[in-house]
Amino acid sequence: MSNDSLIPAPLARMPWGLILVVSAILGFGLVVLYSAAGGKMMPWALPQGIRYVLFLLGAMTLSRLNEQQLKAVAWPTYLILVILLFGVEALGAVGGGSRRWLDLKIIRLQPSELMKPAIVLVLARFYDAMPAPEMRRFAAVWPAALLIGVPFLLVLVQPDLGTALMIAFGGVTAMYLAGVPKRWFIGVFAAAAALMPVALHMMHDYQRNRIEIFLNPESDPLGTGYHIIQSKIAIGSGGVKGKGFLQGTQSHLDYLPEGHTDFVFATMAEEWGLMGGLGIILAYCFVIGWGMRVAMRARSRFGRVAAAGLTTTIFFYVAINLLMVMGLAPVVGIPLPLVSFGGSAMMTVLICLGFLMAIQRHSRGRNR
Numbered sequence: 001m002s003n004d005s006l007i008p009a010p011l012a013r014m015p016w017g018l019i020l021v022v023s024a025i026l027g028f029g030l031v032v033l034y035s036a037a038g039g040k041m042m043p044w045a046l047p048q049g050i051r052y053v054l055f056l057l058g059a060m061t062l063s064r065l066n067e068q069q070l071k072a073v074a075w076p077t078y079l080i081l082v083i084l085l086f087g088v089e090a091l092g093a094v095g096g097g098s099r100r101w102l103d104l105k106i107i108r109l110q111p112s113e114l115m116k117p118a119i120v121l122v123l124a125r126f127y128d129a130m131p132a133p134e135m136r137r138f139a140a141v142w143p144a145a146l147l148i149g150v151p152f153l154l155v156l157v158q159p160d161l162g163t164a165l166m167i168a169f170g171g172v173t174a175m176y177l178a179g180v181p182k183r184w185f186i187g188v189f190a191a192a193a194a195l196m197p198v199a200l201h202m203m204h205d206y207q208r209n210r211i212e213i214f215l216n217p218e219s220d221p222l223g224t225g226y227h228i229i230q231s232k233i234a235i236g237s238g239g240v241k242g243k244g245f246l247q248g249t250q251s252h253l254d255y256l257p258e259g260h261t262d263f264v265f266a267t268m269a270e271e272w273g274l275m276g277g278l279g280i281i282l283a284y285c286f287v288i289g290w291g292m293r294v295a296m297r298a299r300s301r302f303g304r305v306a307a308a309g310l311t312t313t314i315f316f317y318v319a320i321n322l323l324m325v326m327g328l329a330p331v332v333g334i335p336l337p338l339v340s341f342g343g344s345a346m347m348t349v350l351i352c353l354g355f356l357m358a359i360q361r362h363s364r365g366r367n368r
Contacts, residue, residue, distance in 0.1 A: 013364075014060065015357060018290050022338065022353065025283050026052045028276075029339035032268045035246050036260045044260050044341045051343045055350040062354030067303060067362040070355065074125040077118050078147070084111035085154040100158050112155045112163045113344040117351050119171045120309035122147060127178035128302035141184050144175050162320070162332030169316050174309040178301070211330050227263065228327045230256045234266040235277075235326065242273030260341045262333055265325045280339070284318045287353075294360045307359045310352040317345060 026049075033044040065073075088102055088111060102109045123144055127135075134140055148171035155164040176185065217225035234250035237243070246252075248270040251259035259267040269277045291311030298304040314337065321336040323329035335342055337349040 013361060014063070015290070015360065018287065018353070018357075019056070021283050021286050023052075023056075025280060025287075025338045028268075028280060028283075029264070029336075031245070032264060032271075032339060033260055033341055035248065035271060036251050036264070036267050038252065039246055048341055048346075051346060052338070055343075055347055059350040059354035059357070062351065063357035063361065065355075065358045067300065067359065070121065070306065070358060071125050071128070071302060074118075074121040077114075078122040081111050081115050081118050082150060082154070084109070085115070085151055088112075088158065089154065100160055100163075110344050112151070112158070112160060112167070113348045114351070115151045115155070115167055116163075116170055116313050116348050117310055117355060119148060119151065119167055120174050120313060121306055121355070123171055123174040123178065124302050124306035124309060127174075127305060128300065135179050136181055140178075140180055141175075144171070144180070145188075147171065160333070162334045165332065166313070166316055166320075166334065170309060170313045173312045174305055177308045178305045217327060227257055227331060231263050231266040231325045232327050234259075234263075234270040238270040238273040238276075240274045242269070242271045242276055245271055247271060262321070262331070262335055262340065263325050264340045265322060265336050268339070281318075281322070284314075288315050288318075291353075291356050294356050294363065297363045298359055299363055303359045303362060307356055310356055313352055314349055317349065 030045045030049055033048055034041060037044050084102060088100065091102065100110055100112060102111065126144060126147070127140070130140060148168055152164050152168050152171075155167060172185070217228040230250060234248070234256050237250070243249070248267060250256040250270055251267040256263055256266055265277070265280075268280070272279075288311055291307060291314065295304050295307035295311060298307050317334060317337045320329060320332065320334045321340075324331055324334060335345045337345045
């Protein structure tokens with residue numbers, strides 16, 4: 001009897017290589033959080049590890065869905081989340097100056113996070129049902145723009161610019177991957193550029209300050225530019241090999257704000273240097289490459305668009321955070337998934353991976 005026959009079929013079909021790499025990213029993140037807390041498991045590393053185990057089990061459960069089930073839940077999930085976003089505006093809990101959560105007593109739910117994979121699924125479902133000749137007409141654009149625009153505006157007024165942009169990026173990417181003609185994107189981008197002065201005028205003061213500081217962080221080194229300046233100091237001071245585990249000064253002496261959340265990469269780079277940074281980036285590249293291979297091997301338009309869109313959602317998390325902490329993009333509050341402390345981004349990424357694993361199973365013809 002072979003060893004494979006002793007393993008239950010659902011477990012044998014899991015992409016264990018992917019799970020190992022994702023767990024390695026999480027494990028390295030726990031080491032960074034342990035160091036950021038001064039060599040203690042609390043208050044960050046231990047809760048983060050427990051959350052990961054629970055969310056990973058959830059992702060493995062989602063992987064049992066077949067493509068028809070994914071299609072069936074796409075519209076109801078999107079509509080429920082839109083209703084919840086309206087509920088956030090009316091009844092949401094306020095934290096950090098923003099109204100982003102629904103306090104359900106047993107959990108604080110952030111519907112905007114769940115909308116990131118939901119917008120991809122609903123657009124994949126929308127385009128899957130559209131005949132090929134219709135893809136070149138305006139009917140392929142305006143419903144999708146409405147589907148993206150409603151949650152985008154609801155999240156923007158919370159205010160949460162970073163999450164709103166992530167929803168828009170994921171939705172627009174799904175449109176592009178579905179085959180919407182490029183001329184529509186050129187027109188939209190031209191209109192967005194023309195309206196940029198109006199958008200800047202409508203932004204909150206702190207949002208305009210983030211853009212101004214991105215262009216010239218030294219203009220307010222002790223105020224809004226402080227985060228970026230300290231982040232670049234931490235990354236640069238790590239050099240090639242880093243200062244060593246538990247030897248970081250920027251985070252341990254509290255020079256680096258948010259060193260366990262949005263700027264956790266700077267905390268890591270100070271102690272582990274260029275080698276640590278490259279290692280974690282390569283691990284993310286493996287995950288993103290795996291997701292794109294799932295998209296290329298998908299049997300249906302729904303599978304291809306959904307898999308590619310979910311993968312690019314993970315990519316946007318990583319890319320925006322890294323650009324942000326290096327001073328190459330404005331600070332918009334996007335965490336580094338699986339490394340930054342907090343459950344929202346981890347939950348979203350593992351939901352994306354759960355759906356990707358489900359699409360992979362269907363592509364192999366094993367959706368029994």
